[in-house]
Each structure stands twice: as C-alpha cells, then as structure tokens.
Amino acid sequence: MKSLAANINSLPLSLDEIKSAIANGQSLANRNLQGIDMSQMDLSQTNLSGAILIGAKSGETNFQGADLREADLRGADLKFANLTDADLRDSYLHRTQLQGCNLSGAQLESAKLQLALYDSLTIWPEGYDYRNSGAVGPYANLGGAFLNTANLRGADLRYANLRGAYLSGADLTGANLQGAALSGANLQGAFLTGAYLYQARLIGAELQAADLRGAYLTEVSWEQLQSIAGADFTGAKGLSELDRVCLCSRPAQELGTWNSFTRSNTARSLGSS
Incomplete structure (x- = not known):
C-alpha cells in the first residue's frame, strides 16, 4: 500500500485538482506540481512539504504561513510572492526567481539558495545572511x-x-x-x-x-x-x-x-x- 501511495503522489496534478484540494483543506504534501501555473493563487497555510514545484509559475502567489519544508522549488518563478512566515527549511531553491518576494518571518534554515535570483525589492527574514547564501x-x-x-x-x-x-x-x-x-x-x-x-x-x-x-x-x-x-x-x-x-x-x-x-x-x- 505504501508503494501504491508513493506512485499516486508522483503523478502530476492538474490545476483544477490543486484548486479542489485547497478548497477542501487537503494536504498537497509530496505531490507533483511541477511546471503548474499557480500565479496569484491563495496557498496560505497549505501543507506543501516535500512537494515537487520545479519550474512552477507562482508569481504574486500567497504562500503566507505555508509548510514548504523540503519542497523542490528549483527554477520556480516566485517573483512578488508572499512567503511571510512560510516554513522553507531544507527546501531546494536553486535558480528560483525571488525578485520582489516577501520572505519576512520565513524559516530558511538549511534551504539551498544557490543561484536563486533576488533584487532590491526582495524582503528577507530579519538577521538572515542572504549575501552569503549563494543567491x-x-x-x-x-x-x-x-x-x-x-x-x-x-x-x-x-x-x-x-x-x-x-x-x-x-x-x-x-x-x-x-x-x-x-x-x-x-x-x-x-x-x-x-x-x-x-x-x-x-x-x-x-x-x-x-x-x-x-x-x-x-x-x-x-x-x-x-x-x-x-x-x-x-x-x-x-x-x-x-x-x-x-x-x-x-x-x-x-x-x-x-x-x-x-x-x-x-x-x-x-x-x-
């Protein structure tokens, strides 16, 4: 049964399935959301831990308080996304676009930020050493x-x-x-x-x-x-x-x-x- 569940979770979700899961308060942990356009959606407080979000389009998306631990966000577009108080510990943010992103209060311990792009409008958590993060x-x-x-x-x-x-x-x-x-x-x-x-x-x-x-x-x-x-x-x-x-x-x-x-x-x- 565990193997069957893993296979189901590896199947990519459609945008309608994602919206339905959010509307019903369902977890999206470990689900495959690769390349999905979720721009301007409200994903606040959503459980996305371990989710595959490679190349996802999430500009101006609301991730406030979301659980993104160990999520794979490589190459994702998070420009002007709201990630205040989000849990991004151990997440993968290689080459992620963080321009204008609000990360105030976010947890970034052990997050991998090599080649992530930020700009003067990006808001980092207080005290976070972003200059030496690889971004x-x-x-x-x-x-x-x-x-x-x-x-x-x-x-x-x-x-x-x-x-x-x-x-x-x-x-x-x-x-x-x-x-x-x-x-x-x-x-x-x-x-x-x-x-x-x-x-x-x-x-x-x-x-x-x-x-x-x-x-x-x-x-x-x-x-x-x-x-x-x-x-x-x-x-x-x-x-x-x-x-x-x-x-x-x-x-x-x-x-x-x-x-x-x-x-x-x-x-x-x-x-x-």
Whole structure:
C-alpha cells in the first residue's frame, strides 16, 4: 500500500485538482506540481512539504504561513510572492526567481539558495545572511563562484562581490553590474550586451571574446586585464578617451582577434564604440 501511495503522489496534478484540494483543506504534501501555473493563487497555510514545484509559475502567489519544508522549488518563478512566515527549511531553491518576494518571518534554515535570483525589492527574514547564501543579487558575496553559462539576464548585481568568479559564457545581457567587484573574474565569452557596468572593477579580468556591445562602461577599472582578444565593444557607451587609449594599447594580436559570434574584431569594435 505504501508503494501504491508513493506512485499516486508522483503523478502530476492538474490545476483544477490543486484548486479542489485547497478548497477542501487537503494536504498537497509530496505531490507533483511541477511546471503548474499557480500565479496569484491563495496557498496560505497549505501543507506543501516535500512537494515537487520545479519550474512552477507562482508569481504574486500567497504562500503566507505555508509548510514548504523540503519542497523542490528549483527554477520556480516566485517573483512578488508572499512567503511571510512560510516554513522553507531544507527546501531546494536553486535558480528560483525571488525578485520582489516577501520572505519576512520565513524559516530558511538549511534551504539551498544557490543561484536563486533576488533584487532590491526582495524582503528577507530579519538577521538572515542572504549575501552569503549563494543567491545572486545586489551586494551578494559570490567571490570565486562557479557561474559558467549561468542565465543572469537582467540580474541586479549592483556592488556584488564577484572577484575571481567563473562567468565564462554567462548571459549577463542587460544586467546591472554597477560598482560590482569583478577583479580577476573569468568573463571569457560572456554576454554583456547592454549591461550597466558603471564603476565596475575589472582589474585583472579575462575578457576574451566577451560581448560588450552597447554596454555602459563609464568609470570602469581596466587595469592589468589578462586579455581582451576578440572582445566586442561595438556601440559601448561611456568610454573615455583615456579608456580607449588604454584598451587600444593592448597587443596587436588581441586587437586583431575576431569574435566568432559577433563577426567583429576588437580593434574595429573600439573604433565604432
């Protein structure tokens, strides 16, 4: 009988079944809710412990006081969700979108938050050390983090510590990296198209084949760069003449390298930025 119950629980529920269970006060513990769109639903006080919520769409959903212990919320959209006083102990929040989410009073002991995205509107429990949780957002401490090929499009990374971080191939299109510490970071092949890098520190960074088209580059620190071979600066904004002289003084081999993605070489891109 236990095996039969486990098999039943592994079957995905439809949205109508979820609504019926909630209306009847039934538990959704250990149920499969993967990928379900539950946006703006009222799931307050609901037992969702151990539930599979991978990729669920739960923007603006009310989870106030919900039991989400050991729930699998990897890649779920929880933007502007209400998680006040929710129990998220031992939950899986890898790559979960927490922008604008209200987590005040939530229990986050042993929750796995690696690569979860938050922003300045996210409200954390009082005293919770979110900057060192592995989550990605403003002021996050991600020094040396492995973020290769990570999807960080539009991420708010203002003043984040990304020293020595591995960001090769990462998608940082439109990301806000104002004041970010990127010294020694590996940004080879990273997509920084339209990114905002005002006062970012790129001392000793690796920028081979980085896509910086249309990026905002005012007051960036460029000292001791490892390489800019194949980096594309086409349409970059805010480069001072001193910046341009600094970048154009790089070895001819670097400046003559073509970016295989944008089909432009570094020297040409600096001439058009």
